[in-house]
Amino acid sequence: MTRLFHSLTAFAVLVLTSIAPLLPAQAQPLRLQITEGVIEPMPFAVPAFVPENSAGGQYAERLSRVVAANLTNTGLFREVPPQAHIARISSFDASVSYSDWRAVNVQALITGAVSVQGNRMTVKFRLFDVLTGQQVGDGLQFAGTTDSWRRMAHKVSDAVYSRITGEGGYFDSRVVFVSESGPRTSRTRRLAIMDQDGENVQFLTDGRAMVIGPRMSLSGERILYTTYETGTPRLALMNTQTGQRQLVGDIPGAQVFSPRFSPDGGGLVFSAARGGNTDLYRMALSSGQIQQLTSSPSITTAPSFSPDGRFIAFESDRSGTTQIYVMPASGGEARRISFGQGRYNTPVWSPRGDLIAFTKQNAGRFHIGVMRTDGSEERLLTASFLDESPTWAPNGRVIMFTREAQGGDPSLFSVDITGRNLRRIPTPGPASDPSWGPLLQ
């Protein structure tokens, strides 16, 4: 297997000096508050990047298009398209004619430049607040290989997004998921990984064995998933950089599934079904030692660690219907946190630690929702025939999930935590069980 993150270490970041004075400290006009719910998207322009040598020419337009798509896809920004531009950016270091951009109602202007030598590429960008006529932050320069050109566009997008929203970015990240094909009754299910925008899909398994529920580690280098390659569900651990994989966490006579990494990556929590009972177990990857965390005559599954590693959220039907509980990561007394109508499944702790995403079934409909970690302030973000398997963007502001229309195929969707900007993520075919990895370095 080729290394998936081959260009990971190839990036060098350089801060460029400003060509315009920085904003006075008190002024912060170019600002979006995501949590408030954005009513009016911020108009931006991103002209084709300036090619600084002839080899850079083929990437100049493409880089700017990826940045534009990323920002537009957040629902927070609206592009003023290149056809509407009056001004032309012919040199990265030339001064900006703000009045020309104001005239077409642009608020945020992103300029960039690219040069290519052999397989090495350098991308630079600057962000300007058109209304105040100021550069926002320093320019940045990224260096890497040409085959990672999209990643550099994602890095530019992340920097722009962060400067305007004050939140961490999420564009330079990957998603592992299950790619499905064939008839529903004998479906082929392959593990696949892609960029968060659906590009660069690579298959990680060949489809001979059924796989479900992949989970990426917080470092993004390893994947846990459930495989039927031995005939019964077992856990597999795959290293995406070396392609090595191994089966882990065997419990004799049990169906073993629903794994999730501990935040430090040193262990996992999973569930095992045996004798009509499903309980949670924890395993240290170094020693292989397994510890049973729950022993309740019920279905107890879908565990998820809090980002500080101290707690585990899970679902259990011990009260009659499935509800969400939180317990110490070493086991012990669990506290029920969901009390609304219907049943609750698949709790997933936000990487920020502030919210738990979940699947809810009520009155024949499925929802993706979020609640605070004590169960308060429940909000449903989606509603459909079948929504499930939420996963958090690394900045904790966007959730990706599986949606299946009645009689249709599953596909991946994303929604932000205010319930806005529901979007379908393009995949090569039916897709399910996304797991969103970290922001790449």
Added chain:
Amino acid sequence: MTLTSKALLVLAGLALAACNNPRGGGFGGGGSDGFGGANDGFYDGGISTGNLGDPNDPRSVAHFQQRIGDRVFFTVDSSSLSAEGRATLDAQARWLNANTQYSIVMEGHADERGTRDYNIALGERRANAAMQYLIGQGVSANRMRVVSYGKDRPVEACAAQRCWDINRRAVTAIAGVTG
């Protein structure tokens, strides 16, 4: 079981899937780890003929699958055996006790109206309920193992009650010849 017999049984399963009725699955659930069943394990592959026998022959696997019935059904979220299910399992137990050369994979399945992990747990609960019942009727636990497919191996896919009702099932898949 010898490798050869395992291979033959796998191939027999494929042959069954290939000549199965057109509604997709039918008796046997459409798999390969034996005579029917939903398995898609990594032993798939190969072409041969297997002998399921004549359903009119009470000792044949075909008879078990088609005349006795290799599956029982469940209501939503339940793993309780119905009176009809118990009657089917009683007949299965009689056949299994008379044909002790076969081992069994007890498959548990759920309909699609639930989350994936929960449905694997629920499928296990159903398979376990059916297996425990067979044990109670004298079938040796050593001959049986459980596998839950959750909602991922429906016998029919139509996103309607009609399909969900037949997908909530435990299938007694004849998996091979022991000894």
